Structures are given as structure tokens and as C-alpha cells.
Amino acid sequence: MHKLVLFLLALTLSWATPSVSTQWVEDNLKNPKLVLVDTASDDVFALEGHIPNAVLTPLSAWRYSVGKHFLVRDARSIEAHMRSLGIDNDSHVVLYSHINSPKDFLVASYIYWAMKHYGLAKVSIMDGGFNQWNQEKRPTTQEESISKKGTFVAKASKSDMVDLAYVKAHIGKVPMIDARPAENYFGAKPSDGVVRLGHIAGAMSYFWGNSIEADYRLKSLDVVAKQLAQLAPNKKSEVIVYCTGGLETSYNYFVLAGYLGYTNVKLYDASMREWGNREDTPMRAYVWEMFAK
Secondary structure, eight states, X not given: OHHHHHHHHHHHTSSOOSEEOHHHHHHTTTOTTEEEXXXXXXXXXXXXXXXXXXXXXXXXXXXXXXXXXXXXXXXXXXXXXXXXXXXXXXXXXXXXXXXXXXHHHHHHHHHHHHXXXXXXXXXXEETTHHHHHHHTTOOOBOSXXXXXXXXXXXXXXXXXEEOHHHXXXXXXXXXXXXXXXXXXXXXXXXXXXXXXXXXXXXXXXXXXXXXXXXXXXXXXXXXXXXXXXXXXXXXXXXXXXXXXXXXXXXXXXXXIIIISOOSOEEEESSHHXXXXXXXXXXXXXXXXXXXXX
């Protein structure tokens, strides 16, 4: 009977949906292939507790600053960190946030993208985060989790990240989606750490928060699909996504590539903190744009 239960649990992890429920996580807590990763700060992790056996990861382990912008860390650094979390190539990682601010929420989606970028096939985000877990009175602990040493081998994708030169060369050729609030896209308000107003020339606006409810749970698949269909109607065509500095657009990446199944989504990691602080990058303000090749 015990072997049958383990087999059924393993079967549920043979493929990974991008979003999993709190109930699914509780049902799979004893599965040896499941690795729960908490994205809180050290203080919040200690104060609020965490899901049993969850390991903690800081955002700083995943990216570093380059002048005014940020970039994902190199393969060897990410590989070493993922191994320290107990992750193997066949692990199913479930990320979750303690959502005390929008940034807290977005850290999980950035790490989701980074793990995908470096070749982990099975990555999910727990819908509603630790807040939802707590509201439902599911088990928590303040005991430190001890993880085994993982064996993950990183291999960077060449198809899901682009740089400034690539974006500049593809203006007007592929749809680009800005994940910032509409006021930042339009140019009515500057983005944090960005000198120039407006957006990348030709880019469209889709605020990352349009995909979630007030409690940070995903809206229904039909609703999100309809919202994005006018901006990117072909799921097989290339789409470039960007934001202020990588976090906001990581959620649009998660929604497009994970939730909706778009197959050619590219993230501009440096985003406006690079683009909007230069004078040689085409920008427009006070206009709403749609892509027309």
C-alpha cells in the first residue's frame, strides 16, 4: 500500500503545471521529488514561519547589479545555489512568497524564470502564496529545514532572454509588452531608477497585475487569455517582455510561457533600468501603441 501511494504521488509529479494550489502542495508534502522554496527575507521567514521542509532562497542569489540595472547570475553560480537547496534535474520545485508587498510576490516569478532559463523542467508557483496557506490553517513550522545536497546541472537557454542590442534590432519586427503600470508606460510618471519617461518605441502595455485577483491569486485561464489575445494572438510567434528591472516582467513571462502556453517568449532582463537611462535607445511617451508588423 505504501509503495502504491508513493507511485501515485510520483505520477502527479511526472509533469508540472506552472501554478499549483495550496491543497496540491499539502497533498504532496511527503513526495521525495518535491522541493518547496520560500522566497521571503530571513526576518520574515523566521517571524512568520514556513511550510514544513521548505528551504529559503534570497533574491540576491539569483541576480546581481550592473550599474543601474540587474542581470541574472551565471550558470555556475545558479547551479551551486540550486544544489544547496537540494534540487536535482528531476526535482519538482514549488516556489511561494510571503506577500507583504507586490515585490514580495514578484520575487517568486523571477526565480521561476531563472530556473526555467537554466534548464529545470518542473517548476511551479503556489497560487495565493504563504498568505493563502496561512488563511486556510495549513501546517507551518519555524524549525529550520535541512536539505540534502542536490545534483542539478545548469544549462542556459539561448531562447528565453535577450539583451539591449537584440531588442533594438527587433523594434517593429516582433510584439513587445511592457509590464509596468500604465502611468509608467505612458510617461505620466517616472519608473524607479529610470531617467527617461515613456516606453520602448512600439511596445504595448500590459500591467502584470492585470493577471491576478486582489488576493494575488491567478485569474481564470479564460480571462487572462482574452486579456492578452489582442496583444499577442499567435502563441507560437516571438514576444519580447520587459519592465522596470526584471521583476514585473517575470510575471508576464510566467503567465504567457507557463500559464497560457506561449512557446517563444523572451525576457529583457535589464529592462528600463538599462534602456531608459541611455540616450541612444528609441522611446515614446504620451501614446498608446499596438503592434503592427
